[in-house]
Amino acid sequence: MFASRSIVSLSRRAFSTSSAQNAAKVAVLGAAGGIGQPLSLLLKANPKVTELSLYDVVNTPGVAADLGHINTVAKVTGFTPENDGLKSALDGADMVVIPAGVPRKPGMTRDDLFKTNAGIVRSLAEACAEVCPKAQILIISNPVNSTVPIASEVFIKAGVYDPKRIFGVTTLDCVRASRFIYEKTGNLVDVPVVGGHAGITIIPLFSQVEGLKLSDEERDALTYRVQFGGDEVVKAKAGTGSATLSMAYAGARFADSLLRASEGEDVIEWSFVRNDLYASEGIKYFSTYVRLGSEGVKEVLPLPDNLTDYEKDLVVKGVAELQKTEKKGFDFVHSQ
Ligand SMILES: NC(=O)c1ccc[n+]([C@@H]2O[C@H](COP(=O)([O-])OP(=O)(O)OC[C@H]3O[C@@H](n4cnc5c(N)ncnc54)[C@H](O)[C@@H]3O)[C@@H](O)[C@H]2O)c1
Numbered sequence: 001m002f003a004s005r006s007i008v009s010l011s012r013r014a015f016s017t018s019s020a021q022n023a024a025k026v027a028v029l030g031a032a033g034g035i036g037q038p039l040s041l042l043l044k045a046n047p048k049v050t051e052l053s054l055y056d057v058v059n060t061p062g063v064a065a066d067l068g069h070i071n072t073v074a075k076v077t078g079f080t081p082e083n084d085g086l087k088s089a090l091d092g093a094d095m096v097v098i099p100a101g102v103p104r105k106p107g108m109t110r111d112d113l114f115k116t117n118a119g120i121v122r123s124l125a126e127a128c129a130e131v132c133p134k135a136q137i138l139i140i141s142n143p144v145n146s147t148v149p150i151a152s153e154v155f156i157k158a159g160v161y162d163p164k165r166i167f168g169v170t171t172l173d174c175v176r177a178s179r180f181i182y183e184k185t186g187n188l189v190d191v192p193v194v195g196g197h198a199g200i201t202i203i204p205l206f207s208q209v210e211g212l213k214l215s216d217e218e219r220d221a222l223t224y225r226v227q228f229g230g231d232e233v234v235k236a237k238a239g240t241g242s243a244t245l246s247m248a249y250a251g252a253r254f255a256d257s258l259l260r261a262s263e264g265e266d267v268i269e270w271s272f273v274r275n276d277l278y279a280s281e282g283i284k285y286f287s288t289y290v291r292l293g294s295e296g297v298k299e300v301l302p303l304p305d306n307l308t309d310y311e312k313d314l315v316v317k318g319v320a321e322l323q324k325t326e327k328k329g330f331d332f333v334h335s336q
């Protein structure tokens with residue numbers, strides 16, 4: 001098995017500073033929203049992004065005009081549904097980041113968003129499959145555990161599916177886990193978080209952090225905080241939305257990791273991608289260690305073989321939940 005420390009150091013840096021070697025057009029769908037705006041700002045600040053295409057049902061011309069005054073290389077254009085704006089936004093895109101859809105209010109689960117967001121993600125994925133089938137698709141819209149199967153099934157139906165290019169963005173769970181451990185230890189290290197992106201499917205692997213010692217009580221409390229960190233923000237925002245700024249940071253980190261990998265850097269991230277790790281349990285998507293390359297996923301890595309019994313039990317529970325949410329996404333596409 002691989003050494004956890006090298007995994008940590010490989011993906012530690014949030015943003016690189018070197019200038020772009022390849023032109024990269026990135027489209028953001030849902031770009032005028034709570035995540036979309038700060039995420040677009042961070043992408044505009046990334047020297048590897050040469051073109052930034054902002055699509056939303058409203059307000060993107062203003063967001064694009066504003067970001068367009070920032071003196072970085074990316075050319076920014078805003079699109080709305082008028083004049084076939086979605087297709088124009090996607091034309092030539094190398095990467096499409098999708099934070100379009102409604103966020104939670106207090107008392108809701110991510111799955112409660114399915115009835116609105118499933119259709120949004122399906123229609124946006126249909127446009128991607130038609131216009132930019134080779135783009136890397138980064139799905140942020142919740143419930144990720146179902147929206148990734150939805151987007152994948154749309155691409156399969158269209159005959160253009162490449163499992164190496166569709167990602168559920170679970171980076172916020174890693175960002176949170178890292179921050180919570182920093183609060184405890186004063187050390188800023190990466191914490192692998194695997195499984196999915198909702199409640200008990202979020203599985204932090206504290207055993208993989210070198211030198212980290214937690215009592216059982218500390219481990220339980222930290223695990224709960226990572227699994228339900230989204231609820232903390234939803235509650236604090238009191239009905240006005242869910243995490244936007246930390247998500248923008250996490251999404252920009254994941255996009256930067258892919259862009260660095262496309263330039264030949266060896267990068268490992270954690271992401272909800274197609275794999276056979278739990279095929280025997282009937283699931284196709286599971287967030288795990290992923291080596292990134294120029295095509296997207298270069299290698300799906302298994303979970304470390306030295307998980308604790310506590311972590312193994314979390315995986316069993318998470319897999320059982322993922323079976324339901326994956327099926328729900330699959331059925332949504334195939335029942336229409
Ligand atoms: N993966 C994660 O870790 C993570 C973290 C935080 C939030 N989220 C999810 O991201 C989504 C967006 O959250 P937000 O806070 O930015 O919400 P928001 O309401 O502030 O923004 C969503 C944007 O999507 C746009 N939109 C709606 N339908 C669209 C369509 N068909 N095409 C294009 N744009 C469309 C809206 O106009 C809006 O501007 C939610 O589903 C939320 O649950 C995921």
Ligand SMILES: O=C(O)C[C@H](O)C(=O)O
Nearest residue numbers: 104110142230231242243
């Ligand atoms: O909690 C939410 O609904 C948003 C997001 O998935 C998060 O983890 O913050």
